[in-house]
Amino acid sequence: MAAQGFDMIVIGAGPGGYVAAIRGAQLGLKVAIVEREHMGGICLNWGCIPTKALLRSSEVFHLMERAGEFGLKAEKIGYDLDAVVKRSRGVAKQLNAGIGHLMKKNKVTVFMGEATLPARGKVQVKTDKGSEDLSARHIVLATGARARELPGLEADGKRVWTYKHALVPPHMPQKLLVIGSGAIGIEFASFYNTLGAETTVVEVMDRILPVEDAEISAFARKAFQKQGMTIMEKAMVRQLDRGKDKVTAHIETGGKVTKAEFDTVISAVGIVGNVEGLGLENLGVKVERSHVVTDEFCRTGVDGLFAIGDIAGAPWLAHKASHEGVMVAELIAGRKVHPVRPESIAGCTYCHPQVASVGYSEARARELGHDIRVGRFPFIGNGKAIALGEPEGLVKTVFDAKTGALLGAHMVGAEVTEMIQGYVIGRQLETTEEDLMNTVFPHPTLSEMMHESVLDAFGRVIHM
Structure with missing residues (x-):
């Protein structure tokens, strides 16, 4: 046939x-x-x-x-x-x-x-x-x-989960270990922590959310810790001993291995x-x-x-x-x-607080040889954020000092996964700081912080 x-x-x-x-x-x-x-x-x-x-x-x-x-x-x-x-x-x-x-x-x-x-x-x-x-x-x-499944850390669907098990959980974790702090790991950590699980996140790199700008990662870490999460950076889970209703994790930090007991483990170590x-x-x-x-x-x-x-x-x-x-x-x-x-594709992580970014981080822009100007604006300086009861957050913008080109934008806080699109369009249209400064942002909105961050990069911030 x-x-x-x-x-x-x-x-x-x-x-x-x-x-x-x-x-x-x-x-x-x-x-x-x-x-x-x-x-x-x-x-x-x-x-x-x-x-x-x-x-x-x-x-x-x-x-x-x-x-x-x-x-x-x-x-x-x-x-x-x-x-x-x-x-x-x-x-x-x-x-x-x-x-x-x-x-x-x-x-x-x-x-x-x-x-x-x-x-x-x-x-x-x-x-x-x-x-x-x-x-x-x-x-x-x-x-x-x-x-991705690491040897010895494979999921069994009972006490050790992948994202699939975490979406249809057989039980509510009381003491949860999340291995990996990329978008998937941190979203599940945020979800279960909010519902009351005592949550520990282990990240092998020197900071959580390692693909984000270092300043944003640090801000997010503080917010998660304030919510009661334990964050372990430069750490590695070497082994999981599985019991009937518990898992003992062997966690290595600074060359020392310590043991800790959890009732649930989520493995989120890449794909x-x-x-x-x-x-x-x-x-x-x-x-x-x-x-x-x-x-x-x-x-x-x-x-x-x-x-x-x-x-x-x-x-x-x-x-x-x-x-x-x-x-x-x-x-x-x-x-x-x-x-x-x-580099023109935005990344969004829907934890609490949300994280969003597009383009180069401050460190990457410097590595690429750009002479840069960096602007920042905190949520606490924004009327809408305070009215929403969401005063914790930061908008950060990175510009080429010579050309005014928008090299990167990085945010942490309420609704930043929606706001990032403004900067994505800006990069697509090859906007400069002048275009962004001359744009009239509506008031009162969270998006005004995007304007203020641009102004701050060039020494013209108004509300800070």
């Missing part, structure tokens, strides 16, 4: 894959998408979206506990963890169904099953009903990534690309450290084969994957495209 022919086949229906498929279909290509598990991928089903739903519940709970500050009364405050999780799963389910609808609407052919690439331009899909042979001149790998079982080695695809090597246009070096999103390396962000998906679809359709620049 002849293979079904398409212009473009996408493998993986996460935020990179399904967006690539939609854009390809919009441009008149005949598109197929292959997904082995969930439409919407990890992000929508087990990542970005359900974690935000959980964090929203903990945020509301935190506000209920603070009712008195706002002149309100709330008595016998509590939570039902099962109901919190049920809401989170419901949000994911609703969006999952929405992706299926979008595929139909855009006439994208969906194959549910495991894909392999037996030869260039060929895809074989193992489905419940057997096997489907497909062919296309252009194939897009969007198979994503999974949690590994889903490169196995596809047949990439037979096609001559270059894989380094579990990620497919690509050029700036997501080309793998094998004619007609592209890789986007987490499988193609850092930054491991859903919005980067989606943007690459659009770029690749347009490239396949013969459009002129611009490569995605990692």
Whole structure:
């Protein structure tokens, strides 16, 4: 039987894959998408979206506990963890169904099953009903990534969890150890700590949130410690001794190993690309450290084969994957495209307080040889922040002193994951300090701090 022919086949229906498929279909290509598990991928089903739903519940709970500050009364405050999780799963389910609808609407052919690439331009899909042979001149790998498991620290779903277990917890942790303080680790630490778990975070690097600007990391650390978290930096979990209802962690700091008991451990030590079982080695695809090597246009070096999103390396962000998906679809359709620049992609962490950044940190800007000017503005100087009862936070901006170019922006505090977009647009439009200074920001808003931080970098701050 002849293979079904398409212009473009996408493998993986996460935020990179399904967006690539939609854009390809919009441009008149005949598109197929292959997904082995969930439409919407990890992000929508087990990542970005359900974690935000959980964090929203903990945020509301935190506000209920603070009712008195706002002149309100709330008595016998509590939570039902099962109901919190049920809401989170419901949000994911609703969006999952929405992706299926979008595929139909855009006439994208969906194959549910495991894909392999037996030869260039060929895809074989193992489905419940057997096997489907497909062919296309252009194939897009969007198979994503999974949690990295370290030897001896592997998850068992009972007492040692990955992010998946942490989203549907078998019990409420009383004494929690989180290994790793990137976005995933710190979001779960924030969620469970807010609900009352005694939380310890262990980070191997010299500071938590190691990809962020050092000043922002330090600010966040102080905030977490104030909330009762124990933060251990330059530390490593060497071993986990598992008991029936407890785990003893051997934690090394400064060459000394100490033991501590926890009832739950969350391992969040990075991710590994889903490169196995596809047949990439037979096609001559270059894989380094579990990620497919690509050029700036997501080309793998094998004619007609592209890789986007987490499988193609850092930054491991859903919005980067989606943007690459659009770029690749347009490239396949013969459009002129611009490569995605990692330094113009914002990173957002939805802990409490939130953290967001785009561009270069102060240290990185200096390393790159820029003569810089740095501006800062604290939340305590902003009327809206005080009115919201959120006076703890900081906005920091980094400029090139000679050209006035915005090199980076870094924030910690309430709603900064929404505010960062202003600076993202500024960088995309190659804005200068003059443009930002001459922009009229609405009052009273948190965004006014963005203006003040710019003014501060050039010695013109008003409210500080």
